[in-house]
Amino acid sequence: xxxxxxxxxxxxxxxxxxxxxxxxxxxxxxxxxxxxxxxxxxxxxxxxxxxxxxxxxxxxxxxxxxxxxxxxxxxxxxxxxx
Amino acid sequence: xxxxxxxxxxxxxxxxxxxxxxxxxxxxxxxxxxxxxxxxxxxxxxxxxxxxxxxxxxxxxxxxxxxxxxxxxxxxxxxxxxxxxxxxxxxxxxxxxxxxxxxxxxxxxxxxxxxxxxxxxxxxxxxxxxxxxxxxxxxxxxxxxxxxxxxxxxxxxxxxxxxxxxxxxxxxxxxxxxxxxxxxxxxxxxxxxxxxxxxxxxxxxxxxxxxxxxxxxxxxxxxxxxxxx
Amino acid sequence: xxxxxxxxxxxxxxxxxxxxxxxxxxxxxxxxxxxxxxxxxxxxxxxxxxxxxxxxxxxxxxxxxxxxxxxxxxxxxxxxxxxxxxxxxxxxxxxxxxxxxxxxxxxxxxxxxx
Amino acid sequence: xxxxxxxxxxxxxxxxxxxxxxxxxxxxxxxxxxxxxxxxxxxxxxxxxxxxxxxxxxxxxxxxxxxxxxxxxxxxxxxxxxxxxx
Numbered sequence: 001x002x003x004x005x006x007x008x009x010x011x012x013x014x015x016x017x018x019x020x021x022x023x024x025x026x027x028x029x030x031x032x033x034x035x036x037x038x039x040x041x042x043x044x045x046x047x048x049x050x051x052x053x054x055x056x057x058x059x060x061x062x063x064x065x066x067x068x069x070x071x072x073x074x075x076x077x078x079x080x081x082x
Numbered sequence: 083x084x085x086x087x088x089x090x091x092x093x094x095x096x097x098x099x100x101x102x103x104x105x106x107x108x109x110x111x112x113x114x115x116x117x118x119x120x121x122x123x124x125x126x127x128x129x130x131x132x133x134x135x136x137x138x139x140x141x142x143x144x145x146x147x148x149x150x151x152x153x154x155x156x157x158x159x160x161x162x163x164x165x166x167x168x169x170x171x172x173x174x175x176x177x178x179x180x181x182x183x184x185x186x187x188x189x190x191x192x193x194x195x196x197x198x199x200x201x202x203x204x205x206x207x208x209x210x211x212x213x214x215x216x217x218x219x220x221x222x223x224x225x226x227x228x229x230x231x232x233x234x235x236x237x238x239x240x241x242x243x244x245x246x247x248x249x250x251x252x253x254x255x256x257x258x259x260x261x262x263x264x265x266x267x268x269x270x271x272x273x274x275x276x277x278x279x280x281x282x283x284x285x286x287x288x289x290x291x292x293x294x295x296x297x298x299x300x301x302x303x304x305x306x307x308x309x310x311x
Numbered sequence: 312x313x314x315x316x317x318x319x320x321x322x323x324x325x326x327x328x329x330x331x332x333x334x335x336x337x338x339x340x341x342x343x344x345x346x347x348x349x350x351x352x353x354x355x356x357x358x359x360x361x362x363x364x365x366x367x368x369x370x371x372x373x374x375x376x377x378x379x380x381x382x383x384x385x386x387x388x389x390x391x392x393x394x395x396x397x398x399x400x401x402x403x404x405x406x407x408x409x410x411x412x413x414x415x416x417x418x419x420x421x422x423x424x425x
Numbered sequence: 426x427x428x429x430x431x432x433x434x435x436x437x438x439x440x441x442x443x444x445x446x447x448x449x450x451x452x453x454x455x456x457x458x459x460x461x462x463x464x465x466x467x468x469x470x471x472x473x474x475x476x477x478x479x480x481x482x483x484x485x486x487x488x489x490x491x492x493x494x495x496x497x498x499x500x501x502x503x504x505x506x507x508x509x510x511x
Contacts, residue, residue: 054209061220062220
């Protein structure tokens, strides 16, 4: 059972990482990075590392996304001003 | 096209190189001597139900102090480089909806209380000071998102950060004086194993770590938000 | 009791699966949002309730109740914010759509102000 | 009997994550991808509880609590970015 879960989650993680690289839109890449962190947290639970999983859950779900978004917002504004 | 073929060749080269490593991998079946000592003596020596916590806070407490210092330097760097001269040409932002504002007013205290729960129960659950601080910072981020005019009092932030950092070091020195070493948690009563008021000074140390990490992360996010003209 | 809990868990997981399937099959973003948030909310609530019933020996019922309350509080907020953003950036509706009340209301309001 | 039904439920939830991820790959706009991420988060909360019950560790529920309370902050942030609010 755990082997199947690890295989499925790992495959989805690799696919999400490829998606984050291939995407033209930067926002989509940020979203794919969020998905990677979500799946990594699940994988840490399966591998019996709850402390690491909790850290990944707390940081990956909120803070990294918003830091990326602040940077993207700044780029967008400077593009518009020329 | 040539570039892509080149990339595929390099990737294949890496795969061939790393394949023996994956094939010959055998997981460790027994613990190293240091880990064995921690596992055998840790619970009764320090009274913490979560062994990882006792390693992070006490046995390797000095490393944690260093990590918190690194985070402090990162926050200071963000504050230094994003220090903003007023430009004045603010682009108008779309206000948030009434539903989001009411929901934030309801959820914000809940998130703060949950963060406090996480770092107070660091010796019983997988949580700890760092996770609790991040949860508190997420609550503050929600506050900043819900209303554009929300201001965070930076003086309070700096006060909390400095006081908790100083208290953390002071507790470490207290352990040096009253018990056997720096950041030793046994100068307080160890209490009953597995309850909230146990494991000596570990809940106290984790509270200060949580407050310090939370204040630093809120400071980083606040600086970045002020930078969005 | 345990069998009932397992069956409720199974029903919840089927709701989760149908929600994900709706997310995949629906024609435009608002329909997808409706499948991807409503069905999965109900599914996860059923899943958690069933888990608490099937494993009555563990002392986790209180935490699971709190978790269900958290899901009920936070999930509508996120989907509301998403739907509002999708409306404002002007993602087109599916071709089969027959009525857009919000757009009509906004038009009426502008007419009233003028 | 109970265990078999429970494991089938977990397998179906895992398949649901896979389906939601396919929408994330396909999704024509970024908003579609955020909806898929939201659904994946909710499904993964259920999966964490499933793992906690299967591996018999009560403390794993705390991680699900963190996801239940914090995950929507990221979604709200992306939504506010899309509508030019931050």
